[in-house]
Amino acid sequence: MxxxxxxxxxxxxxxxxxxxxxxPDQTPLWNxxxxxxxxxxxxxxxxxxxxxxxxxxxxxxxxxxxxxDIVSKEMFTWEDRAxxxxxxxxxxxxRPENTAxxxxxxxxxxxxNSGALQKLYYIGPQFRRERPQRGRYRQFWQIGxxxxxxxxxxxxxxxxxxxxxxxxxxxxxxxxxxxxxLELNSVGSAQDRxxxxxxxxxxxxxxxxxLCADCQRRADTNPLRVLDCKVPEDQxxxxxxxxxxxxxxxxxxxxxxxxxxxxxxxxxxxxxxPRLVRGLDYYTRTTFEFxxxxxxxxxxxxxxxxxxxxxxxxxxxPRAPGIGFAIGEDRLILTLQAQQQEDARTSGxxxxxxxxxxxxxxxxxxxxxxxxxxxxxRAANLKIEVGDGSFKLRKSFETANSLARHIILxxxxxxxxxxxxxxxxxxxxxxxxxxxNLPELLAGx
RNA sequence: GCGGCUAUAGUUCAGUGGCAGAACGCCGCUCUGUGGCAGCGGAUGUCGUGGGUUCGACCCCCACUGGCCGCCCCA
Numbered sequence: 001m002x003x004x005x006x007x008x009x010x011x012x013x014x015x016x017x018x019x020x021x022x023x024p025d026q027t028p029l030w031n032x033x034x035x036x037x038x039x040x041x042x043x044x045x046x047x048x049x050x051x052x053x054x055x056x057x058x059x060x061x062x063x064x065x066x067x068x069d070i071v072s073k074e075m076f077t078w079e080d081r082a083x084x085x086x087x088x089x090x091x092x093x094x095r096p097e098n099t100a101x102x103x104x105x106x107x108x109x110x111x112x113n114s115g116a117l118q119k120l121y122y123i124g125p126q127f128r129r130e131r132p133q134r135g136r137y138r139q140f141w142q143i144g145x146x147x148x149x150x151x152x153x154x155x156x157x158x159x160x161x162x163x164x165x166x167x168x169x170x171x172x173x174x175x176x177x178x179x180x181x182l183e184l185n186s187v188g189s190a191q192d193r194x195x196x197x198x199x200x201x202x203x204x205x206x207x208x209x210x211l212c213a214d215c216q217r218r219a220d221t222n223p224l225r226v227l228d229c230k231v232p233e234d235q236x237x238x239x240x241x242x243x244x245x246x247x248x249x250x251x252x253x254x255x256x257x258x259x260x261x262x263x264x265x266x267x268x269x270x271x272x273x274p275r276l277v278r279g280l281d282y283y284t285r286t287t288f289e290f291x292x293x294x295x296x297x298x299x300x301x302x303x304x305x306x307x308x309x310x311x312x313x314x315x316x317x318p319r320a321p322g323i324g325f326a327i328g329e330d331r332l333i334l335t336l337q338a339q340q341q342e343d344a345r346t347s348g349x350x351x352x353x354x355x356x357x358x359x360x361x362x363x364x365x366x367x368x369x370x371x372x373x374x375x376x377x378r379a380a381n382l383k384i385e386v387g388d389g390s391f392k393l394r395k396s397f398e399t400a401n402s403l404a405r406h407i408i409l410x411x412x413x414x415x416x417x418x419x420x421x422x423x424x425x426x427x428x429x430x431x432x433x434x435x436x437n438l439p440e441l442l443a444g445x
Numbered sequence: 446g447c448g449g450c451u452a453u454a455g456u457u458c459a460g461u462g463g464c465a466g467a468a469c470g471c472c473g474c475u476c477u478g479u480g481g482c483a484g485c486g487g488a489u490g491u492c493g494u495g496g497g498u499u500c501g502a503c504c505c506c507c508a509c510u511g512g513c514c515g516c517c518c519c520a
Contacts (some may be wrong), residue, residue, distance in 0.1 A: 014510090014511075015511095017511065033479090067466060067482095068518090068519095069517075069518050069519075070518080073446070074446095097519095097520085101501080126520080127459075128520090129520080130446090130517095130518075130519080131446070131447090131516095132512080132513095133512095133514075133515090134513070136518095136520080140520065141520090142520060144520090147518030149467080167453075225518090249511080269484075278519090279518065280519090291518095298514085298515070298516090301520060303520065304520060305520095324486095326520055327520070328519085328520030329520080330520075331520060332520090352470095392474075393477085393479060393480090394480070395472095395480095396479090396480085397481085398480055398481085401480050402480065407479085409478070411478060412478090413478080415449075421479095425480075425481080426479090428480095430479080437509090
């Protein structure tokens, strides 16, 4: 080592803004969420897809929409070097969402030719250059799924919409998320949306001067977003605006009614929200959000999704209607953690994730035997930590008590005999057992 | 991207223009093959970074960076 104060002061290296480390005290919960989701998706016939974390910028520009906030100001984009002088450099982007990538893969691998309905899920990081906040990070994780295929595969069926929603309700229930609410709406077909936009624009003209500054701007740039306004004073006026539900085609209405009928049959509760507008251009017909009240502050949307009947064609592919969703995994975890804290306050119980045993060699001479014993017990699928013979016995006990349910002493007494001294912390009982009986003893509580 | 609040020990947080603090945790001892409890003792640290004001700045001012809250938007 060098002298203590010689090193020149340098700024410490830190995880960059909006990114973070997930440490061992958190990762078990993440793995639990992901395992639960994988098992559930498998039961519904979904297969996993993993697409690249970066794609050609054009994919998102065309898929998500040039005018959306995501594409216009939130993407991490850079220019890749040209490989040859004759080649133009390519503009690449870290994926801000995963649906466009999945649909790109669907087209690229000619899934449509199979004629089959594709059910695909993904779990992975996404990237958006936003101001970080609770429940909003620059690298965040989404668990999502897509159902897509040629119309002949039934991809347009309202049954698919309802199945997705029912699956999500089941997932949140299985994870133990309490108090979730499903917000449901239909924004109509692409054509419906064009017509409704004009209707809305016209209706906004006479009242726009009475609206908040943001809404006055939205009235021009994106009238649909006026419906999303949260300023209390604007609400009475917004309530007078024409509703999407009254301006969608008979087909779209029938589709939406069928989705609702199937949800009712499955007893999935939902809340019709005629103002639910989603920010990505590709959404058509059914749109939805699941919200919670615990742990997320104003970022109360746990997941969102909807139908995207025209996306494949927007990306140059065949007609392939689809529906999908993305769960904000970070937000799901925040909600679960907030719930756990609530529970801890009421019950006071905090369950520790303890190892099965801590092996304490009493002198350095026992270290090799201790490691050999650990190897044997770990092979028997037990969770084991090994101390060091230089530790004082007191320290071994203290360390063992914080890490494990049992301590195994390994000293001169034990070395000669084949009997091991094992103490169980919960009961305070201490016994001597033969080596062969160790796994059974340690596995018990 | 805009506005507000904030940054002190491993952690949670006090603090005053003049020697850097508490609790918990950590280490040691009481206690040399027996932990939890208790007592005693000890170390905590570029006071986020860089400038400025001042005889003197952890404190006041500015900038930057990070975090939190709200807006925008989204998961």
